[in-house]
Amino acid sequence: MLIGVSHFPESPDLADLPAVRRNVASLWRRLTHDTAGVLESAYCEVVDPAASVADIGRAISKAAAEASDMLLIYYAGHGLVDDRGRLYLATNSTRADAPKYSALGVDLLREDLGGSGAAARVLVLDCCFSGRAIEVMTGEEGLVDGQLSIAGTYTMTSTSANAPSYALGGEQYTAFTGALLAALDSPRPLTLNEVYLSVAAELQSRGLPRPRQRATDTAGALALARGPADPDTPPTDPVDEVRFSRDRAAAKTQMKKNMSKPFGFVSLLLAGMAVLFAGLNHDASWLWAIPVWWGVFAGITGLIALLVGRSLPGEAELVIDRSAITVHLRRGTSGVGTLQTPWRDISHVGVLPPKRGSVNPKLTQVYEGNHLLVVRLRPGVPYHSTRGMRFSDELHELGYRVIATVGSFGADKEQILAALDQFAGDRVLHTKQEFLARDPRIQPKMF
Incomplete structure (x- = not known):
């Protein structure tokens, strides 16, 4: 279970963490890689970054109850402590001045880990980057790994109990997770103990705080990769919108x-x-x-x-930026119609082919132009009906809505997905298989 929270609308004092989105997306790809990964995509869940504390808690409890071989929980975001020194993991709805009631308590997380029947239980915590060149994300007490002593588990934290975590400007990932990904891509499979030594050496060589680990029984001998995966695309200069x-x-x-x-x-x-x-x-x-x-x-x-x-509209424009997906339609002299869908309302997003029978796949250009930019809305978010837009009624009933056909904007599937990757992070689903893995309610016949 991968949890990455990069936006904190209820706490202006908590800076956004754009690198966290890339952390989660790349870690998911490494763990589920066809040849180098150790997990099937169906068993590696990425938690909705906009999920509430209760939703995240239910997902963790469910995973802990169902896991038999290995339970892995990864969190990246802001770490907060209360006046008694207890650690909380910030979520999209966290208020920094009241973490006890609005953030995920590590004490409760520890109970679920300790009660799981999984043979191996792994907890990885990466707290807390600010997005500036080299900046402390929380105070010195922001991460308290002394609270994480659970029998039969392996725990790795990005820093010690009394040191902050850092981020280096211009890098694709947070410093700790970047080193973790590099270790998982070693020419030979590394155990968790060896991964820790590699991460520690990398961070110390750059003058960053040393991470911490704690292992009981033989959990440290577990390997999370079979070997090197295809390298990620190097980071490009950030853009404000596409x-x-x-x-x-x-x-x-x-x-x-x-x-x-x-x-x-x-x-x-x-x-x-x-x-x-x-x-x-x-x-x-x-x-x-x-x-x-x-x-x-x-x-x-x-x-x-x-x-x-x-x-046809006089002009159709799709804007994807850091805050929303926006469609502008200009029809003659009647002005511009705008439909904006903020990221906070979107659980996940992707591009799906038109419903079977609505467009002939042999008409390649027509078929590809009618691929649909689809969003899964968070529960309770109002949205106009898109039933009948060459889209499955079953998916519509599950809360999925069509933004538009990609051909309406002179784009293709790959261009739209590349733009989404820059701003939507782990919300982006690239294939039908990823839709199936993210939402167990979906059946293949619905596409």
Whole structure:
């Protein structure tokens, strides 16, 4: 279970932690890698970063009760302490001035770990980066690893009980998790004890505080990787937003291009039918049907194209930034219509193909342009109905909604997912298999 919290809207004093999103996404990929990972994707859950304390607690309790071989819990975010020195892990709804009632208490987490029937229990805590060049995220008491003595488990913390954690500007990950990922990508599989030594050496070589570990029984001999995975893409310069847009002229041009192949196919089919009827009836007059049928077909096609062309917006723009997904539609002189979906309302997001039977996959350009930008909304968030937009009714009933078709903005699936990766972090699901792994209610037949 991977828990990464990067945004704290209830506590302005807690800085956002954008590196945490990349922490969780890359750790999930390493642990579930086809050849180098040790977990199947269905058994590696990424907790919704906007989940409440109660929801996270229920997910942890459920995982602890179900795990038999290994229970692994990873947390990255802000660590807070109360006036008695007890450690709390900040969530999206945490108030820094009242962690006891709004954050996840490590004492309760320890109870679930201790009560689990898993043979190996692993707890990894990475608290607490601020996002500035080199900045302390909490006070010296921000992480108290002395509270984490649980029989039969392995615990690794990013720092000691009395030292803060640090982040280095311009790096893709937090310092601790970056070193952890590098250790998991070792040329040979490392045990947790060896991973710890590698992480400690890396951090100390950079003048950062030494992490801490505690192991009981043989938990330290557990390996979390089979060998090196494909390296992650190097970090790029951060951007504030990504925009995709297409005006009416470009949309009409694309529509004509999409219609050219099916129009040509039907024209040949009509000509072939006329020739066939002429041969079967031994009557050459049937050949006059070719221009007549073609003319009728061309007239109907032109009328459809005219109606569709008029319905196209003057300009369609998709904006993906640090706060929301926003769609702008401009229709002639009637102004701009805007639909904005904030990240705080989104549990996860991805791109799905259109519902079976709604678009012919053999019409490649049309099919790919009709892929759907889909969001899973958090419970209770109001949103207009998108039923019927080439989208499964079953997924609609489960709270999924369509933002738009990707072709509406002149984009493709890969471009949209790349933009989402920059801002949505672990909310982004890249494949249908990831949707299935994230939401057990979904069945393959729903796509």
